[in-house]
């Protein structure tokens with residue numbers, strides 16, 4: 001079993017780094033930390049970056065988790081190989097591009113490209129958005145595509161310290177630490193990231209974004225609303241290359257006792273996604 005500390009960041013292929021930089025800084029409010037011919041690194045909190053766009057194909061998504069044990073990469077890779085899971089080590093050059101000391105990768109049963117990082121680089125300066133004070137406190141979680149939620153749920157439960165916080169229909173919301181979820185598996189037809197969440201401090205920060213997005217004709221695809229599962233306030237909107245971005249206040253320390261927490265099953269209905277009655281315009285959330 002492999003122990004994960006947290007989800008760390010995401011790397012996304014795009015054909016247009018200029019558009020990525022404009023969208024992420026002007027609309028999302030991330031801070032552009034570094035830009036090369038091939039890579040754009042964007043900061044949201046205490047990590048070097050939470051989102052990186054690289055020159056490549058849209059839909060080429062990599063998800064990085066930090067290993068709990070910084071000395072544990074070799075053991076993890078031996079475990080994955082021994083379990084018959086497609087995997088490999090990242091090279092030194094690839095680690096340098098990721099701002100991590102070292103990493104390995106594997107494919108989950110859907111074919112998602114997941115990476116295990118050790119000693120990822122921290123931010124040596126605070127996040128400072130050019131947009132305005134955004135209230136963004138850091139990277140939150142992702143929606144991850146699955147072609148078989150039960151199979152992939154069992155994969156994460158068997159091989160990792162993942163636990164289920166709740167289900168909405170067949171979709172499990174999973175955690176590797178004591179906040180509600182770091183990833184959730186949503187059924188669809190192939191691998192990839194379904195949405196990218198950053199946390200904001202207050203509901204006021206969230207509502208300011210509603211008007212900010214509306215003024216710039218950015219399509220809001222869900223919310224503002226409140227999740228029945230985590231109790232968090234949320235707002236989803238359309239991003240570059242069709243990616244859905246989310247802000248929410250949901251990732252609080254709400255799982256008080258791992259040993260006694262009982263995952264709850266919610267029906268696959270609009271009300272399970274939003275207590276207020278907001279309707280999702282997101283295919284994977286359709287009831």
Ligand SMILES: [Fe+2]
Nearest residue numbers: 143195197246
């Ligand atoms: Fe979310």
